[in-house]
Amino acid sequence: MSAPVSIIDPETLPRHFEAAEVEARLHDRWDRLAVYAHDPARPRSETFVVDTPPPTVSGSLHVGHVFSYTHTDVVARYRRMRGENVFYPMGWDDNGLPTERRVQNHFHVRCDPRAPFTPGLTLAPATAAELKQPPRLVSRPNFIDLCLELTRQDEEAFKSLWRRIGLSVDWSLEYSTIDARCRHLAQLSFRDLFEKGHVYSIEAPTMWDVDFQTAVAQAEVEDRPTRGAFHDVAFGVEGGGELTIATTRPELLPACVAVTAHPNDARYRALFGKTALTPIFKVPVPIFPSELVDPEKGTGILMVCTFGDATDVTWWREQKLPLRQIIGRDGRLVAVTFGSDAFPSRDAETANARYAAIVRKGVGGARQAIVEMLRDATSDATGAGVPPLRAEPKPIEHSVKFFEKGDRPLEFISTRQWFVRLLDKKDDLLAFGDRIRWHPDFMRLRYRNWTENLNVDWCVSRQRYFGVPFPVWYPLDRDGHPEYARPVVADAATMPVDPTVDVPPGYDDDQRDQPGGFTAEADVYDTWFTSSLTPQIGSGWLLDPERHAARFPADIRPQSHEIIRTWAFYTIAKAMLHERTVPWHHVVISGWILDPDRKKMSKSKGNVVTPMHLLDEYTSDGVRYWAASARLGTDTAFDEKVLKVGKRLVTKLYNAGKFVLSQAGPRAPIDVELDRAFVARLRELVARVTKAFDEFDYAHALQDTESFFWHDFTDTYLELVKHRARDDAGGSAIAALRLGLGVLLRLFAPVLPYVTDEVWSWVFAGETGHPSIHRAPWPSAAELDAVAVPADAGCFDVAVACLAAINKAKSEAGVSPGRGVARLALAAHPETLRALAPVQADVLRSARVERHEMVAADALAASTFEVRDAEWVAAVEA
RNA sequence: GGGCGGUUAGCUCAGCGGUAGAGCAUCGGCCUUACAAGCCGAGGGUCGCUGGUUCGAAACCAGCACCGCCCACCA
Numbered sequence: 001m002s003a004p005v006s007i008i009d010p011e012t013l014p015r016h017f018e019a020a021e022v023e024a025r026l027h028d029r030w031d032r033l034a035v036y037a038h039d040p041a042r043p044r045s046e047t048f049v050v051d052t053p054p055p056t057v058s059g060s061l062h063v064g065h066v067f068s069y070t071h072t073d074v075v076a077r078y079r080r081m082r083g084e085n086v087f088y089p090m091g092w093d094d095n096g097l098p099t100e101r102r103v104q105n106h107f108h109v110r111c112d113p114r115a116p117f118t119p120g121l122t123l124a125p126a127t128a129a130e131l132k133q134p135p136r137l138v139s140r141p142n143f144i145d146l147c148l149e150l151t152r153q154d155e156e157a158f159k160s161l162w163r164r165i166g167l168s169v170d171w172s173l174e175y176s177t178i179d180a181r182c183r184h185l186a187q188l189s190f191r192d193l194f195e196k197g198h199v200y201s202i203e204a205p206t207m208w209d210v211d212f213q214t215a216v217a218q219a220e221v222e223d224r225p226t227r228g229a230f231h232d233v234a235f236g237v238e239g240g241g242e243l244t245i246a247t248t249r250p251e252l253l254p255a256c257v258a259v260t261a262h263p264n265d266a267r268y269r270a271l272f273g274k275t276a277l278t279p280i281f282k283v284p285v286p287i288f289p290s291e292l293v294d295p296e297k298g299t300g301i302l303m304v305c306t307f308g309d310a311t312d313v314t315w316w317r318e319q320k321l322p323l324r325q326i327i328g329r330d331g332r333l334v335a336v337t338f339g340s341d342a343f344p345s346r347d348a349e350t351a352n353a354r355y356a357a358i359v360r361k362g363v364g365g366a367r368q369a370i371v372e373m374l375r376d377a378t379s380d381a382t383g384a385g386v387p388p389l390r391a392e393p394k395p396i397e398h399s400v401k402f403f404e405k406g407d408r409p410l411e412f413i414s415t416r417q418w419f420v421r422l423l424d425k426k427d428d429l430l431a432f433g434d435r436i437r438w439h440p441d442f443m444r445l446r447y448r449n450w451t452e453n454l455n456v457d458w459c460v461s462r463q464r465y466f467g468v469p470f471p472v473w474y475p476l477d478r479d480g481h482p483e484y485a486r487p488v489v490a491d492a493a494t495m496p497v498d499p500t501v502d503v504p505p506g507y508d509d510d511q512r513d514q515p516g517g518f519t520a521e522a523d524v525y526d527t528w529f530t531s532s533l534t535p536q537i538g539s540g541w542l543l544d545p546e547r548h549a550a551r552f553p554a555d556i557r558p559q560s561h562e563i564i565r566t567w568a569f570y571t572i573a574k575a576m577l578h579e580r581t582v583p584w585h586h587v588v589i590s591g592w593i594l595d596p597d598r599k600k601m602s603k604s605k606g607n608v609v610t611p612m613h614l615l616d617e618y619t620s621d622g623v624r625y626w627a628a629s630a631r632l633g634t635d636t637a638f639d640e641k642v643l644k645v646g647k648r649l650v651t652k653l654y655n656a657g658k659f660v661l662s663q664a665g666p667r668a669p670i671d672v673e674l675d676r677a678f679v680a681r682l683r684e685l686v687a688r689v690t691k692a693f694d695e696f697d698y699a700h701a702l703q704d705t706e707s708f709f710w711h712d713f714t715d716t717y718l719e720l721v722k723h724r725a726r727d728d729a730g731g732s733a734i735a736a737l738r739l740g741l742g743v744l745l746r747l748f749a750p751v752l753p754y755v756t757d758e759v760w761s762w763v764f765a766g767e768t769g770h771p772s773i774h775r776a777p778w779p780s781a782a783e784l785d786a787v788a789v790p791a792d793a794g795c796f797d798v799a800v801a802c803l804a805a806i807n808k809a810k811s812e813a814g815v816s817p818g819r820g821v822a823r824l825a826l827a828a829h830p831e832t833l834r835a836l837a838p839v840q841a842d843v844l845r846s847a848r849v850e851r852h853e854m855v856a857a858d859a860l861a862a863s864t865f866e867v868r869d870a871e872w873v874a875a876v877e878a
Numbered sequence: 879g880g881g882c883g884g885u886u887a888g889c890u891c892a893g894c895g896g897u898a899g900a901g902c903a904u905c906g907g908c909c910u911u912a913c914a915a916g917c918c919g920a921g922g923g924u925c926g927c928u929g930g931u932u933c934g935a936a937a938c939c940a941g942c943a944c945c946g947c948c949c950a951c952c953a
Contacts, residue, residue, distance in 0.1 A: 016915075223951070230953085247953060260953090293953080302953040309952045400952050409952080445882060446948055453880095453949060561947080598946070629891085633883085635946075639890050641902050644915095651915050659912030703892070707900075715917080722912080804918095811907060811919040818910025818917085848910095 002667045005734060008762045010658045017654040019619035022758050027163060029757075035772045036080075036168040038087045044550045047087055048079040051535045051554040051584050052169065053567070054091030054177060057154035058102040060603040063623075063638060065158075066165050066611045068590035070627035072558040073167045074698045075588065077750035080168065081778040087551055089173030089538050090162065091182075094151035095467045096527030097212060097405055103147050103466075110135045111143035111465045113522075118142055122149070140465050147466040148178070161611065165620050166753045168774065175537060177530045178468070183496035186530040187471040188542050189574065193420060194489050198577050199460070201418045201484060205306070205313045206459060208413040209403040210331025214463040215417050216403045217526055218456050219566045221410065226400040229393035230298050233374060234382050235259060236277035238284060242382035243271060244390050246298025248398065250374065251367040252305035254281055254336070254343075254355060257321040261301040263289035268301050277381040278303075279388035280354050280373050281338060282346040288319055307412035310401075327411050329463075333359050333366050354379075363408075416484060418470065418523070419457040422573055426451055429569075432576050436587055439696050440633040443561060443589045447572075450565040458570070460526045467524025471497045473504040480515040488518065492542070532570035535583045554584040556696075561589050561633065588696050591635040598637055609638055621752040622646035628751045631699045649706060650755045653748065656714050657759035660741045663722075668731025672724075673838035674799060675736035676790035678717045681708070682740055683784045689747050690778070698750065705747040713740055716800050720842045738763075739787070743779040792835060798863055799839040802826070805865035806847040813872060820848035820873035827855040827866040835863075848873075 014021075030036065038047075050072060055065060080086045104110060108126035117139040123146065138146070155176065162169065175182060193199045206215045228248040235243050245259060259276045261268035271287045278285060285303075292311055293302065304315045306324050315321065324343060328334040338355065339348025354373060358366045373379050374389035381388065400409045422429065429451045438444040461470065471490035474482035488504040490497045499520035503509045511517030533541070539552035553575065559567055568587060575583035592600050595607040602608065614623050625646025630636040670676060685708045692701035717740065721733040742764050749756040753774060760773035770776035790796075806824070807817050824847075828836070833854055836843070844852055855868060 010912075223949090226952080228952080245953080249952080298953060304953085311953070398952055399950090440883095442882060449881060449949060565948080592947090594946090600947095631892090634891095635883090637890070639902090641890065645901060648915065652913070655913040655916090657912095662912080700892085703900085714913085718912085719917090726911095807918055814907060816908045816910060816918080818908080 002731075004664060005667050005738065006763055006767065007664050008658070008661045010662045013658060013762075017619070017651055017755060017758075019621070019650075019754065023164070023166075023620055023754050026754055026757055030772065030774070033772055033775075035774050036086070036088065036170050038170045038173065039085050040547065040550075042085040046083075046085050047551065048076070048084040049087040049535075049538065049551050049554040049556075049584075050076055050089070051538060051557045051571075052088065052090055053559050054093040054175075054531065054534060055158060056096075056098055057092045057094050057151050057158055058099040060608055061157060061161060061610065062593075062601055062608040063611045063614065064593040064601050066161070066623060067593050067627045067630070068558065068560060069162065069167060070165060070624050071588070071590050071632070071698065072556075073165075073169075074624075074628050074750045075556065075558075075693075075696055077168055077753065077774060078693045078698070078778070080774060081746065081749065081776060083777060086168070086170075087173070087538065087554075088169045089175065090159075090167070090169040090171065091174070091534065091537065092151065092155045092158065092176040093527065093531055094147075094155070094176050095178040095524075095530065097214075097462075097464060099147050099151055100143075100464060100466050101405070103143070103150050104135065106150060107146055108133075108135050109138050109143065109146065111140055112137040113140045113465075115139040115142075121145065143465055151176070151178070164615055165611075165624060168753070173538070177527070177537075178466070180496055181543065182530055182533075182537055183468045184543065185533055185537055185541055186468045186525060187490065187495045187497065188492055189529070189533055189536075189578065190471060190525075191489050191492060191495075192542075192578055194487075196577065198421050199418055200421065201416060201461075201487070203414060203416040203484075205316070205412040205414045206417050207401065207403075207410045208329065208415065209406045210327075210329065210408055210411055211406055212403065212464070213329050215415060215459050215461060216410065217459045217528070218454065219458075219528070219569065220404050221401050222404045223399040224402050225397050226409065227395060228398055228400075229395045231371065231374070231389060231393050232299060232391040233279060233303075234380070234384075234386075234388045234390050235279060235303070236381035236383060237271060237287075238275040238277055241271075242384065243268065243276060243287075243301055244299050245301050245303045247303055247308075248396070249305070249308045249367070250370045251333075251358075251363055252308050252326070253278055253303070253370055254283075254333075254358075255305040255307075255324045255326045256283060256285055256303045257306055257324055258285045258304040258315065258319060259287045259301060260290045260293055260304055260315065261287075262293040262295045263291065265293075265295045265300055277346060279381040280370070280379040281351040282381055283338070283344060283351070284346065286319075286321075290315060306414075310412070313412055323414060325414055327363065327413060329413060329415070331408065331411065332362050335359050363411075415463075417459050418461040419459055420573070420577070422458050423454060423456070425573075425576075426454060428576060429573060432572050432582055435582050436572070437585060439586060439588045443564065443587070443633060446561060446564045447568060450569060458526075458573070460529045461523040462526050463522075464524055467527060468496075468530055469498050469500070469524050470521040471495055471499065472521035473499050473507075473518045474521065476513070476515055476517050476519055478515050480513075482519055487521070528566055528570045531567060532574045535571065535575065536578075553582055556586045556588050557584040558588045558590065560592065562592075564589075586696070589633045591630060591633050594635055594637045596637055596639075598635075601638070614640075614643060618643040618647045619650055619754070621650045621754050624751055624753075625649060625702070628698050628702050632696060649710075650752060652710065652714065653745070653752065653755050653759065656709075656718070657741060657745070657762070659718075660737045661759075661763050663725045663730070663734050663737065665725065665734040666731045668735055670732050670736045670739070670787045672732040672736075673790050673792075673795060674720060674842050675732045676788055677793050677796035677799075677839070678712075678736055679739065679784060679787040680790055680793040681712060681796055682743055683781065686743060686747070686779045686781070686784065693750070701747070702751050705744065709744050709748070713744060716803070717796075720799060720803065720839075720846045723845050724842060736787075739784075743784070745773060746776060746779050749773045749776075791838070794863075795835050795839045798832060798835045799843050801863045802828075802836055802840075802843045802865050803846060805867055806843075806849070809867035809870055810872070813870070815872045818848070820850060821852075821870055822873050823851045823853075823869070823871040824849050824867065825853045825855055825869040827857040827860060827868050828864060829858060829860045829862055830856045832860070832863055832865070
């Protein structure tokens, strides 16, 4: 007689799955066993490298995070069970404007680089009373300390959430984008791009946010529909005549440098080459033709200003127009003098008097004031002596460029900025994008679309504080002017540097800001300049060439679709510029979680669902089930019902595990036809689920596994064989049940890491020698091929159909399914009866049929049973 | 204006050339020796609209409508 299987005593286990206790216990266990540790010694071919998104820690924490990070984790867990050495780091994106803004609001402070440094400054969150006062000004080092302190707290909150939802990251690989190593890598990136000629600095009109007072890049700009109005304004024409331009930005009249119309526009053709005279300021400006003008819009003729919009920049460049910048970095009108070289005027005295009334005003105030002046006949420049505003402003709605995080329209302001040269590499960028596999594939079009429409190089300098500084100084000439054409870039060996503190090679500290000395580049990088290096941050790149060679490019980049134009795009660009390679082989795109009205969840909309109470109520596994139920790239409305289903599944797994593993019997081969048919079904399931996971399609993998588990395993197979399993001869059934449970637990493990590992630990951990299911091998064909193939795998379905027919009859008779059947006549097609024969005993025993009669009925369809006659066993008296 | 997705049962979603599916919700029946956090059943849909291809279309093609997203549109 063979040895009995090892079993559990269900009475010793908690009645229900105690999620909080199990989760805490398993965390300890996973840590102790180093289940998620990456092995640096294993070669690239055996390693699966995840380029994890570093979350912006200053953002709100909501179920959307849980959603997408779970997707990545599910894939990582699958790969780990496939025996791959998973490289799964976690970073925090903490530098940049979102953090600065959060710190400003949290402590009610503003950074003032001129403020004195206060050693050891710590602040409490601002009180309501403090918020009514002007913000406290703090020095740059103090401001950065406050940023570091607050992000540290934010990172703790994220980290505990990540652990709670069971992300299988290797925490020894944790980083933050502001830490010394990341600053070092970002500066090395700059140095490499500089040496290769991919970066340049130039003073040029740049999109500028007047609130944050920094340049921004094209990728951070969005169009917003904005109300405005066309103002018809009459200009004089020197030599006689007039013209009426239409503008939505009358406040830029002092910055007018030209007038233009379409070359074929008969109304204005005669004016080209002549000089127009602006009203109010009487500035002579050239009139030139341009194909870019739409004759249908406004009056068909318009003023060119420096700068009202992107087209103005084009005209300014192409026509070599003068620069009359009147909007300052703070969005207010700067002081200018009419009658100077830069601002000529036919009536400088009046022009200066009028301008004095608007100087220092913001754009809106200046607009009002100018419009009032345009209503005044004395502003006329046509000689007609009538108000230049020829019609009441016509309200329109048009789209205006905003910084995505900003509140006021962007201005084009001429400033010195650093750029990464990308415009001349569009073809390469497209080709590299096509070397990557996108999941779902249509997302590749977003990348193509963006790349094709790129129209300015990547502006990477930001006039902010909490960021990675440029490792750059400029020599000062004898007059103390910076020589921007000769930047001094820090040596790789001295990085990371802060040029405002550190001294460039070849200089002494006392030469700082002295004529003949040097001055620091005060700007910091665009946060994407660092974030675009996450695959290299993971691998170590120039700081660890050996590991870089073994861990780069990464396998997958998980991310959401709205940042394809930033994160994915810049990362592809960086890898291409640095090493002529792709940064990863697969991009895996999660959708969004929408609120029930199908709007994206965001803090500003106030529709955010936070995750903690959900984890408490539905367990981590239940929440993960919800996340893993959504297909890749598909936006999903948040629906708590799905969480409920997840929790139900967890409970069911726990109970099924207890039941199966408490069935005592001998260790025996699987040699009964029904058991073999079940294993055949299981084999098919494993093949399908494995294929789905290989394609990153965890949602279908889960759905398939779940429906098999619930329907085929617990409701059907288990019901069919549980009586036999209790018999002396039930060894085959017990073996098949245990095999099925062990396989299903592993198929579920990537999605439900807690309950599966808990059930696994009872018996399978010891039997297999794999203490955690998360390092147990993925179910394989080989493991199932040890079980012989059934003569007819279809007997499983026939058994199911037969049991269903009897159940239906019981239901129609109002009899409990558990009630026995004293006598039963079952009709089916002869072929069906033949198929039933090998499994008939299990079916009849399961239905508790005492006496039966099989009726051959040629008229019935295959696998169909009819209960012709039945006599139910009387109910047991209570 | 260009591009991309979507539109299937009351709800959330699968299916993507071969007789319409799941879960939830609804209704009915069951304490039945793993699980009532459960089980057994039932009802419920002209698969957005209009054409076309096909022996056969929810699926393929064309057009339209609506929803959403990405991009463009600042005179």
